[in-house]
Amino acid sequence: MAAVSEQQALLDDIVAKLELALQRRYGQAARVENVSIATLGASNRTLLFDLVEPTGRRRLVLRQETLKSEVSPFISPHDQFEILKVVYRHGVLVPEPIFELEPEDDLDVGYVMACVEGETLPKTLLNAPEFAVARKRFAAQTGEIFAKLHAIDPGEVGYLEKVADSVDPLAAQISRYDAYCEYHPGLDVGIRWLENNRPKDKPRVFVHGDYRNGNVILSPDGIEAVLDWECAHIGSAMEDFGWVCLRAWRFGNIDQPVGGFGPRDEFYQAYTSNGGQAIDEEEIRWWEIFGSLRWAVLNMMQADGHISGVRRSLPFACCGRNTSMIEYDMLMTIKGHFS
Amino acid sequence: MSQDKPDIKEILVTVKELLEGIAKQSKGSERYEALCGAFLLSVVDRELDFGARQDESQSGELQQLLGREGSLSDLYQQFCQQVRGGELDEQWPAAFDFAFKQVVDKVSVTNPKYLAEMHRSD
Numbered sequence: 001m002a003a004v005s006e007q008q009a010l011l012d013d014i015v016a017k018l019e020l021a022l023q024r025r026y027g028q029a030a031r032v033e034n035v036s037i038a039t040l041g042a043s044n045r046t047l048l049f050d051l052v053e054p055t056g057r058r059r060l061v062l063r064q065e066t067l068k069s070e071v072s073p074f075i076s077p078h079d080q081f082e083i084l085k086v087v088y089r090h091g092v093l094v095p096e097p098i099f100e101l102e103p104e105d106d107l108d109v110g111y112v113m114a115c116v117e118g119e120t121l122p123k124t125l126l127n128a129p130e131f132a133v134a135r136k137r138f139a140a141q142t143g144e145i146f147a148k149l150h151a152i153d154p155g156e157v158g159y160l161e162k163v164a165d166s167v168d169p170l171a172a173q174i175s176r177y178d179a180y181c182e183y184h185p186g187l188d189v190g191i192r193w194l195e196n197n198r199p200k201d202k203p204r205v206f207v208h209g210d211y212r213n214g215n216v217i218l219s220p221d222g223i224e225a226v227l228d229w230e231c232a233h234i235g236s237a238m239e240d241f242g243w244v245c246l247r248a249w250r251f252g253n254i255d256q257p258v259g260g261f262g263p264r265d266e267f268y269q270a271y272t273s274n275g276g277q278a279i280d281e282e283e284i285r286w287w288e289i290f291g292s293l294r295w296a297v298l299n300m301m302q303a304d305g306h307i308s309g310v311r312r313s314l315p316f317a318c319c320g321r322n323t324s325m326i327e328y329d330m331l332m333t334i335k336g337h338f339s
Numbered sequence: 340m341s342q343d344k345p346d347i348k349e350i351l352v353t354v355k356e357l358l359e360g361i362a363k364q365s366k367g368s369e370r371y372e373a374l375c376g377a378f379l380l381s382v383v384d385r386e387l388d389f390g391a392r393q394d395e396s397q398s399g400e401l402q403q404l405l406g407r408e409g410s411l412s413d414l415y416q417q418f419c420q421q422v423r424g425g426e427l428d429e430q431w432p433a434a435f436d437f438a439f440k441q442v443v444d445k446v447s448v449t450n451p452k453y454l455a456e457m458h459r460s461d
Contacts, residue, residue, distance in 0.1 A: 183415035188422040189438035314375045323384055324445035325453050331439050337455065
């Protein structure tokens with residue numbers, strides 16, 4: 001019971017400050033109504049709410065962060081907001097960025113963006129009858145989105161050049177893996193293979209870094225918005241292709257490589273016919289193998305959070321054991337048994 | 340076998356059944372966590388069944404591959420460091436095969452259904 005009332009006190013505090021933040025920007029008549037919690041964690045909060053003004057009502061999202069870890073693989077909320085502005089301006093499907101939190105708001109760091117209606121749960125998207133049309137369109141729509149994204153001048157997001165994944169994504173994963181002082185023969189063999197088979201350097205573009213089934217809002221008509229830009233960086237376009245086709249993100253629909261929804265050819269076709277650079281299938285395969293390394297290390301991170309007590313969670317405990325399946329995917333792909 | 344019945348296996352099955360029952364009656368995160376719990380108990384069961392055998396087998400293989408003795412955890416460390424440093428590049432097929440076998444061993448404990456036909460023992 002104590003935990004529940006603590007949560008309520010926290011929520012009340014945030015809502016009160018949020019209302020003041022809105023009044024500071026939209027006038028005294030602004031009100032917050034219809035609050036719903038997406039996440040209310042210790043370090044990370046997402047709230048949905050209605051901004052009510054005399055002129056009307058609009059549903060918005062507050063993203064707030066309280067902790068900034070030194071070894072966090074994610075970019076700051078400020079940079080995330082800057083990115084949202086850039087991609088929104090270029091017509092990439094994202095929630096409209098509304099405003100960034102400021103110190104006088106007393107809400108730590110974060111931002112407010114428009115709420116986009118739709119579904120993100122992979123299981124629902126892959127199975128519910130109402131998403132049949134959206135499923136068919138996903139591969140081609142993703143190709144179009146990538147073409148638009150990768151066409152943006154990386155100079156517009158120059159602050160991303162300093163992110164570890166922009167400098168050398170493989171080195172970045174290796175240093176995260178090494179931080180746990182665990183010995184996974186499968187991962188080291190995978191790392192050696194990746195090092196010995198590095199793709200040729202290509203023109204560097206703005207990559208999303210975490211585009212996958214689970215981070216995209218779909219309506220029955222198709223893709224409505226791309227979320228979660230915390231892993232954005234500058235690098236090879238083919239990296240985004242590898243990640244969305246990772247076996248883990250097919251959620252059992254192994255024969256539909258693009259997020260479990262559709263085939264590669266529709267995806268590649270839509271990309272190139274919308275101005276995207278030439279597809280390099282060998283390189284995409286390298287990035288899928290790299291993606292397994294990255295996903296395995298992320299699972300090690302979750303398990304470590306549980307074991308160390310920072311974030312106790314049964315699902316996180318499972319993540320530690322799940323790395324074996326990801327390593328299996330990696331080696332089977334290297335061997336050519338999986339594609 | 341100094342302990343009374345139910346034995347370890349039976350205890351694991353019993354608690355697993357409880358969690359699966361809870362999962363059936365719940366929704367959302369409660370259901371998910373109960374299923375995760377049941378999953379972990381299956382993992383424990385399999386690890387108790389053949390974990391030691393896997394360790395022994397891997398230990399033998401690594402000692403041969405690396406030409407030295409040591410605890411399994413020392414051998415893993417040696418293997419990983421040597422692979423990373425390129426010292427096993429000349430023996431790449433053998434190194435890869437060992438890592439592959441180690442991963443198949445782990446998946447056999449974690450979730451044997453995940454293995455492709457070629458690696459199933461059933």
